[in-house]
């Protein structure tokens with residue numbers, strides 16, 4: 001009887017749009033306590049994952065980690081399957097079906113790291129000063145551990161089941177451009193209500209990422225004409241001089257205010273000092289904050305013409321990761337997350353960053369995407385990479401509540 005009465009009241013409350021009841025903060029506090037009690041277990045999970053090295057270019061190593069994770073997620077009631085790939089580790093998909101129908105939430109991440117096999121020997125996993133150090137600890141093995149523990153929490157509170165369908169996708173090639181996993185990420189995102197990306201957060205305040213720049217790579221090759229620099233100086237056409245002029249032209253395309261940057265990060269050319277160089281190459285990284293700027297910069301790069309008409313230019317490349325723009329869907333998801341964080345007692349900030357992730361693909365499809373929900377720390381891709389242990393419980397609580405409510 002009481003139950004029916006309560007249900008009726010809820011309907012009434014919803015109609016008049018009353019604020020959330022007082023029961024909510026107490027429940028949030030209980031949930032936070034659940035993860036605070038499991039702080040050591042979450043840390044231990046991260047340690048286990050860090051101690052299985054998984055460089056993008058080593059398939060057997062990445063597959064070892066994939067197998068361990070498939071087992072862990074199946075232990076939580078998920079159905080694991082691998083998308084086999086030849087050159088990279090297999091991508092792991094885990095589906096959690098529930099009695100409740102509806103679109104799943106996609107938890108997105110990657111199991112590969114930038115560290116070559118053997119890095120652990122000189123950069124061992126260790127817990128010290130409230131931090132867990134090690135290759136991939138922040139980017140993004142802590143994010144994977146948060147997925148595991150958030151799902152465990154949800155199952156505990158919902159009679160060994162999840163409150164909604166969830167799909168986990170852990171790809172193996174994110175650090176090298178996601179070429180083989182992109183179609184899988186996009187097809188799973190299309191059928192999802194929202195995408196939660198467990199990449200590391202931004203800064204030590206743990207801001208989530210609501211915008212990321214798009215990324216492109218281009219190569220400019222100059223063909224000149226070789227000649228003896230002493231005997232036949234006039235007969236040569238220097239590819240290096242031409243390339244230098246092109247680089248100056250390229251650097252004028254930068255528009256920092258628009259979030260449009262070009263960085264010539266690599267150059268090569270020539271054979272010897274006494275030979276007029278016949279060939280020179282530059283590789284550049286292009287970043288765009290807005291998708292609408294991508295065709296324009298692509299056109300401008302392809303329109304480069306040689307200053308020295310006797311040299312030839314060859315331009316290859318393109319924008320391969322669209323920007324993640326702060327769309328209305330992204331903003332709404334952030335608002336939801338910051339409400340949850342507020343109930344958990346903290347102010348969740350948002351950030352716009354220059355680096356790309358697989359969240360760029362899903363946001364570009366128009367699927368509400370929130371990135372940077374993973375660990376808090378410093379030194380991603382560097383020797384001092386660590387994750388702050390004290391931040392783990394509330395981030396697990398935030399993730400659990402987001403899964404439930406989006």
Ligand SMILES: [Zn+2]
Pocket residue numbers: 110139140174199200
């Ligand atoms: Zn990452």
